[in-house]
Amino acid sequence: MSVVLHPYDVRTEPEIQEPLDFNRRGELKHVDKVFKAEITNIVTLTEIDKLFHLRITDPAERERFSFKPGQFVMLELPGFGEVPISISSSPLWKGHIELCIRRAGLVTGVLHKAKRGAKVGIRGPFGTAFPLSVMKGHDVLLIAGGLGLAPLRAPIFHVNDNRADYGDVHILYGTKTPQDLLFTYQYDQWRTVYDVSLSVIVERADEGWTGPVGMITDLLGDIRVHPEHTYAIVCGPPVMFKFVCARLSQTGIPMQRMYVSLERRMHCGMGKCCRCNVGSTYTCLDGPVFDYWSVMNLKEAI
Amino acid sequence: MLFKIVTKEGFRSLVDQLLASNEVIGPRRVGVRRNGKPEHQFLPIERFEDMDLDYEKTAFSAKTYFLPFRETLSRTRFKNGDWQQEISYRVQPRALVGLHACDINALLKLDKVMLRGPFPSPYYLSRRKNTFVVGIDHDPCETGFCASLGEDTVTHGFDLFLTDLGDRYFVSIDSDRGFRVLHSVPVRDITEDDRRAYQEVRRRIASGFKVHLRFENLPTLLDIEFESPVWKKWGDKCLSCGACAMVCPTCYCYGVYERICQDFKECTKVKQLYSCNLIDFAVVAGGHNFRPTRHTRLKYRYYHQHRGFVEAYDEPKCVGCNRCGDACLAGINPPDVIRDLQAEEAS
Numbered sequence: 001m002s003v004v005l006h007p008y009d010v011r012t013e014p015e016i017q018e019p020l021d022f023n024r025r026g027e028l029k030h031v032d033k034v035f036k037a038e039i040t041n042i043v044t045l046t047e048i049d050k051l052f053h054l055r056i057t058d059p060a061e062r063e064r065f066s067f068k069p070g071q072f073v074m075l076e077l078p079g080f081g082e083v084p085i086s087i088s089s090s091p092l093w094k095g096h097i098e099l100c101i102r103r104a105g106l107v108t109g110v111l112h113k114a115k116r117g118a119k120v121g122i123r124g125p126f127g128t129a130f131p132l133s134v135m136k137g138h139d140v141l142l143i144a145g146g147l148g149l150a151p152l153r154a155p156i157f158h159v160n161d162n163r164a165d166y167g168d169v170h171i172l173y174g175t176k177t178p179q180d181l182l183f184t185y186q187y188d189q190w191r192t193v194y195d196v197s198l199s200v201i202v203e204r205a206d207e208g209w210t211g212p213v214g215m216i217t218d219l220l221g222d223i224r225v226h227p228e229h230t231y232a233i234v235c236g237p238p239v240m241f242k243f244v245c246a247r248l249s250q251t252g253i254p255m256q257r258m259y260v261s262l263e264r265r266m267h268c269g270m271g272k273c274c275r276c277n278v279g280s281t282y283t284c285l286d287g288p289v290f291d292y293w294s295v296m297n298l299k300e301a302i
Numbered sequence: 303m304l305f306k307i308v309t310k311e312g313f314r315s316l317v318d319q320l321l322a323s324n325e326v327i328g329p330r331r332v333g334v335r336r337n338g339k340p341e342h343q344f345l346p347i348e349r350f351e352d353m354d355l356d357y358e359k360t361a362f363s364a365k366t367y368f369l370p371f372r373e374t375l376s377r378t379r380f381k382n383g384d385w386q387q388e389i390s391y392r393v394q395p396r397a398l399v400g401l402h403a404c405d406i407n408a409l410l411k412l413d414k415v416m417l418r419g420p421f422p423s424p425y426y427l428s429r430r431k432n433t434f435v436v437g438i439d440h441d442p443c444e445t446g447f448c449a450s451l452g453e454d455t456v457t458h459g460f461d462l463f464l465t466d467l468g469d470r471y472f473v474s475i476d477s478d479r480g481f482r483v484l485h486s487v488p489v490r491d492i493t494e495d496d497r498r499a500y501q502e503v504r505r506r507i508a509s510g511f512k513v514h515l516r517f518e519n520l521p522t523l524l525d526i527e528f529e530s531p532v533w534k535k536w537g538d539k540c541l542s543c544g545a546c547a548m549v550c551p552t553c554y555c556y557g558v559y560e561r562i563c564q565d566f567k568e569c570t571k572v573k574q575l576y577s578c579n580l581i582d583f584a585v586v587a588g589g590h591n592f593r594p595t596r597h598t599r600l601k602y603r604y605y606h607q608h609r610g611f612v613e614a615y616d617e618p619k620c621v622g623c624n625r626c627g628d629a630c631l632a633g634i635n636p637p638d639v640i641r642d643l644q645a646e647e648a649s
Contacts, residue, residue, distance in 0.1 A: 280610025
């Protein structure tokens with residue numbers, strides 16, 4: 001005599017048979033299935049930074065893909081690995097996304113050798129976004145240090161896509177040297193078309209540099225901030241946004257109206273692998289975008 | 303809950319019938335521990351006798367049957383400059399016999415993380431639903447403190463749960479699958495005598511715990527004692543080996559890496575369990591390590607167990623089995639660490 005345990009097949013669940021959309025939170029789905037995407041173009045930004053234009057190859061998947069500025073994707077190079085990268089393009093472009101990637105390790109090192117036409121995998125979007133709808137009707141400070149301009153580029157696009165919704169917009173950007181500046185070819189467009197004020201500062205000038213020299217906080221003295229109707233987004237290394245947010249506090253902007261993006265090395269993006277935990281918070285679920293008050297309350301966040 | 307009585311001979315026949323067409327995992331005696339006591343592990347059995355249902359505690363939890371140490375998440379085949387990804391969630395149904403209450407409670411905690419969050423895991427769901435869980439009551443183990451956490455009894459998360467009444471088992475049934483399987487052998491309804499005998503066993507178990515700890519103040523205490531010298535004291539002993547996470551029934555953190563086949567025709571994306579005590583757990587691109595020292599990593603583990611998890615799920619992640627304390631080569635024993643913290647608070 002025998003008792004047979006009947007097999008259970010996850011694929012018979014109705015939820016998992018729906019088209020894959022990572023925005024359908026809480027529903028069973030193929031969490032490790034990637035969207036295949038083609039690298040349609042590669043723009044060299046600096047010696048170590050490149051901008052990758054990707055297009056999700058399946059038209060239906062491409063149309064369904066949507067994200068909010070501040071969110072990130074897991075980028076997979078089959079055979080090499082998967083890395084979290086914040087999206088650097090306009091949400092209006094759907095499955096045409098741009099990722100600004102620094103050569104920093106195994107996966108990004110291989111990616112920097114990739115050519116146009118190569119196929120990569122994308123999962124996502126994951127994480128929280130900058131609350132751009134809440135910011136409507138306000139002045140906006142967009143402040144970036146170094147590679148921080150990469151995640152800041154998505155809200156910059158969004159502000160331009162909805163320019164009438166926002167008041168005065170200031171972009172403040174600082175790097176170590178003029179060679180480190182990203183997206184230099186877009187500055188004129190941002191100033192002229194987007195009608196934003198853009199100030200750029202470097203810590204160490206070279207012969208050709210005619211702009212200001214110093215720390216990013218120096219730029220804050222040059223602009224008029226109306227703390228009662230201003231929101232700030234600050235992206236960059238922790239040491240930078242600590243100083244910038246302290247300086248912004250002095251102008252009277254509440255910490256809950258300053259937003260930062262935390263960097264961690266996620267392995268899943270879905271609140272499971274724990275690699276991005278800060279104290280008790282998953283950066284991939286509750287972040288990467290946090291208001292500064294929340295960051296102050298997180299142990300070991302910065 | 304439905305209750306039935308099955309004779310020991312009847313249960314043995316049930317396991318034999320399960321063995322006839324399914325894989326069965328049970329507590330097997332595998333060696334002798336440092337303290338001279340037998341060592342047990344959950345391993346496949348071929349005969350009923352391979353199991354020792356009277357075991358105290360397995361060195362590893364049964365976690366490996368739900369969250370294997372290594373698991374293939376996807377397989378990608380390369381062809382003509384392109385690739386195709388394939389995913390399989392397929393596992394064979396199997397029976398897991400002899401889990402103690404704490405280990406079933408650990409599964410309930412994993413269920414919350416793996417199935418109730420924003421991204422339910424189909425891999426875990428497949429393993430969970432394809433596993434027939436038979437639990438069993440036992441007298442308290444030497445070092446466990448599950449009673450202090452209320453994890454010494456279990457109300458769901460299993461198919462069948464046995465309580466030894468000498469010549470027979472008192473069986474709690476928590477699923478229709480459990481009901482069906484149990485009725486493949488003769489069972490009878492419980493009598494007043496059975497109920498009394500069951501209560502007697504429960505009382506004996508409940509009064510047998512040797513380790514008692516207070517947990518109710520721990521989440522706030524951990525927040526206040528973030529800079530406590532207690533962390534350095536215990537952290538300096540830590541070997542950063544990660545054994546605590548490996549034996550833990552609820553530790554689920556992992557890393558993902560890819561493997562390429564030798565013929566370069568395919569690769570697999572592999573998930574491998576990790577430990578927050580390993581040195582590179584919180585390293586980011588560029589090499590910065592958010593928790594570079596041993597004591598910050600050890601502290602983080604306690605934070606996740608007793609503060610972070612409480613914030614997220616209103617209960618600690620720990621079930622009090624103390625396998626981590628038993629396995630630690632450096633002698634870091636959670637009750638000692640927690641009592642140290644509480645002494646710090648009192649001083």
